[in-house]
Amino acid sequence: MPKQIAVIGLGLIGGSMAMALQGFEDFEIVGVDNDPATLEFARTHSAAHRLTSDAGAAIAMADVVYLCLHPGAIVDFLSTHRQAFKPGALVTDVCGIKTAIVDAAAVLPPEVDFIGGHPMAGKETSGIFHADKALFQGAHYILTPRPGHRSEHLDLLRRIAAHIGCRDVVETTTQKHDAIIAYTSQVMHIMAVAVCDDPDLFECRGFEGGSFRDCTRVAALDVPLWTELFSMNASALTKVIRNLEDNLRSYREVLERGDTAALTQKLAWSADRKRHMDLE
Amino acid sequence: MPKQIAVIGLGLIGGSMAMALQGFEDFEIVGVDNDPATLEFARTHSAAHRLTSDAGAAIAMADVVYLCLHPGAIVDFLSTHRQAFKPGALVTDVCGIKTAIVDAAAVLPPEVDFIGGHPMAGKETSGIFHADKALFQGAHYILTPRPGHRSEHLDLLRRIAAHIGCRDVVETTTQKHDAIIAYTSQVMHIMAVAVCDDPDLFECRGFEGGSFRDCTRVAALDVPLWTELFSMNASALTKVIRNLEDNLRSYREVLERGDTAALTQKLAWSADRKRHMDLE
Numbered sequence: 001m002p003k004q005i006a007v008i009g010l011g012l013i014g015g016s017m018a019m020a021l022q023g024f025e026d027f028e029i030v031g032v033d034n035d036p037a038t039l040e041f042a043r044t045h046s047a048a049h050r051l052t053s054d055a056g057a058a059i060a061m062a063d064v065v066y067l068c069l070h071p072g073a074i075v076d077f078l079s080t081h082r083q084a085f086k087p088g089a090l091v092t093d094v095c096g097i098k099t100a101i102v103d104a105a106a107v108l109p110p111e112v113d114f115i116g117g118h119p120m121a122g123k124e125t126s127g128i129f130h131a132d133k134a135l136f137q138g139a140h141y142i143l144t145p146r147p148g149h150r151s152e153h154l155d156l157l158r159r160i161a162a163h164i165g166c167r168d169v170v171e172t173t174t175q176k177h178d179a180i181i182a183y184t185s186q187v188m189h190i191m192a193v194a195v196c197d198d199p200d201l202f203e204c205r206g207f208e209g210g211s212f213r214d215c216t217r218v219a220a221l222d223v224p225l226w227t228e229l230f231s232m233n234a235s236a237l238t239k240v241i242r243n244l245e246d247n248l249r250s251y252r253e254v255l256e257r258g259d260t261a262a263l264t265q266k267l268a269w270s271a272d273r274k275r276h277m278d279l280e
Numbered sequence: 281m282p283k284q285i286a287v288i289g290l291g292l293i294g295g296s297m298a299m300a301l302q303g304f305e306d307f308e309i310v311g312v313d314n315d316p317a318t319l320e321f322a323r324t325h326s327a328a329h330r331l332t333s334d335a336g337a338a339i340a341m342a343d344v345v346y347l348c349l350h351p352g353a354i355v356d357f358l359s360t361h362r363q364a365f366k367p368g369a370l371v372t373d374v375c376g377i378k379t380a381i382v383d384a385a386a387v388l389p390p391e392v393d394f395i396g397g398h399p400m401a402g403k404e405t406s407g408i409f410h411a412d413k414a415l416f417q418g419a420h421y422i423l424t425p426r427p428g429h430r431s432e433h434l435d436l437l438r439r440i441a442a443h444i445g446c447r448d449v450v451e452t453t454t455q456k457h458d459a460i461i462a463y464t465s466q467v468m469h470i471m472a473v474a475v476c477d478d479p480d481l482f483e484c485r486g487f488e489g490g491s492f493r494d495c496t497r498v499a500a501l502d503v504p505l506w507t508e509l510f511s512m513n514a515s516a517l518t519k520v521i522r523n524l525e526d527n528l529r530s531y532r533e534v535l536e537r538g539d540t541a542a543l544t545q546k547l548a549w550s551a552d553r554k555r556h557m558d559l560e
Binding site: 277 | 401
C-alpha cells in the first residue's frame with residue numbers, strides 16, 4: 001500500500017499543492033474538502049489521486065497531512081482531530097502566520113510531529129478554480145521546525161519543496177517569520193488597500209503605469225482570510241505600519257519645507273539601500 | 281529633403297524614443313546629446329538616423345522637437361533656445377510633470393507650437409544603455425494641449441503614439457495631469473523608498489514574495505530626476521502622501537483596537553473598490 005499525503009482544504013493553495021504534489025516519490029495524494037463544487041472541480045481536473053469529504057478517515061491513514069485551511073480553521077482542526085492523526089505522521093501547514101499555528105499544534109500527542117510551513121506563493125484570487133500546479137515555482141518555502149522535530153520529516157519537506165519547484169527552503173523561528181512577514185507581505189497588502197481608499201481612485205484610469213498596477217494588484221484580497229492573517233499577527237503588523245507612516249511623513253515634511261538638498265539626500269540613501277539589497 | 285524630428289537628450293526615455301520613432305512616416309530622426317559616451321553608444325546601436333551634439337543646429341532644421349531632458353533642464357532649454365526653433369515647428373516633451381513645463385513654454389514665440397506630453401513608460405534604470413524601442417508598448421500617452429494649439433500637431437502626436445505602440449492617447453489639462461500623476465506614479469515611488477527605509481530591510485532576504493518585489497522595484501530610482509519631479513509637483517504630492525498616511529493609520533488603529541468586525545468591513549470596502557476599478 002502506498003504512503004499517503006492528505007491535503008486538508010482544497011482552496012487556491014491546497015488545490016495547487018495537491019496538484020503539485022502528484023508524482024512526488026511514491027506518495028498517493030488524497031484531497032479533502034467539505035464543499036461539493038470544490039470536490040467536483042478537483043475530480044474533473046485530477047487535482048488529487050483520491051478525493052473525500054471525510055477528513056477523519058483521511059488523516060487516520062495519512063503519513064503526511066497538509067493543513068491548507070484558513071488560520072482559525074487550522075487551530076480548530078488541530079484541536080478537534082488531535083487524537084485522529086496516524087502515530088508517527090508528519091503534520092504541516094501552508095499558513096502565512098506561524099506563531100499562532102505552531103502554538104496550537106501543542107495539543108498534538110508526542111507521537112505526531114508538527115513542522116510549520118509557509119510556501120510564499122499566492123494570487124489575488126481564491127478557490128480551487130484558480131489553482132495552478134506551477135504556483136510554487138520560484139517561491140521561498142519557509143519552515144519553522146519545533147525543538148524535538150524528527151529530522152527525517154524536515155528532509156521530507158525539503159524534498160517536497162524541490163519537487164513543487166520552490167527556489168529554496170528557509171528555516172527560521174515562528175517569531176522571526178511573523179515579524180518579517182508583517183513587513184515583506186502583510187504591509188504590502190495594507191498599502192494596496194490603503195491606496196485604493198484614496199478618493200481619486202476612479203479618476204486614475206488612463207493615468208496608471210506599471211508601478212500603480214503592481215502595487216494595487218493584491219488589493220482585491222480574500223477578506224475573511226486576510227482579516228484573520230492580519231488580526232493574528234497584529235502586534236508585528238502595527239509596528240511595521242507605524243514605521244511606514246513615519247517614513248512617509250518624513251518624506252512629506254521635506255517636500256513641504258521645499259528642502260531640495262534634504263530630499264536629494266533622503267532619496268539617495270533609500271535608493272542606495274534598495275540597490276544594496278539587490279546586490280547581495 | 282525629409283522632414284526631421286530632433287530628440288534632445290538621449291537618456292533612457294530619449295534614447296528609447298529615438299529608436300521607437302524610426303520608421304515613422306518619412307521623418308528623419310536626429311538624436312542630440314552632449315555626452316560623448318552616449319553619442320557613441322547611440323551610433324553603434326543605430327539609435328537615430330543622425331547624431332549630433334549641436335542642439336541649436338538640430339532644432340533650427342527640425343519640424344518636431346522632442347525634449348527628453350530632466351524637467352529643470354527643459355525649462356532652461358526652452359528659455360535659452362526660444363528664438364532658435366524653426367517657425368511652424370511642433371515642440372513637445374516626455375516629462376512626468378506638466379504644469380511647470382507648459383508654463384515654461386510660454387517663452388516660445390507664437391509661430392512655435394508647444395504640446396506637453398507624457399508617455400507613461402519607464403524603468404528603474406537610467407541612460408541610453410538601457411534604452412529599448414519597445415519601452416512604450418502598451419503605455420498610456422498623455423497629452424496636455426494648450427488653448428490655440430494647431431490641431432494637425434495633435435493629430436501628428438496621435439499617429440506617433442500609435443507608431444511607438446502606445447495603448448491610447450489621453451488628453452487632459454496640466455493641472456489634472458499633475459494631481460493624478462502624484463497619486464498613480466509619484467506616491468508609488470515615495471512608498472517604495474519609504475518601505476526601503478524600514479530598519480528590517482536587510483533581514484527580509486528569503487522572505488520576500490511577489491508583492492514585495494513589485495512594490496520596491498522602483499525604489500532604485502534616478503535621484504536627480506526624481507528630486508526634480510517630486511519638488512516641482514510638491515503641492516499635489518504632499519496631499520496624496522497625507523491621504524495615504526491617514527488611510528494607513530486608520531488600518532493600524534483598527535488593528536490596535538482588535539476590532540475584527542471593523543477590519544473585515546474596511547477590507548471588504550477597499551477590496552470592492554479595487555474590483556470595481558478593474559471592471560470598468
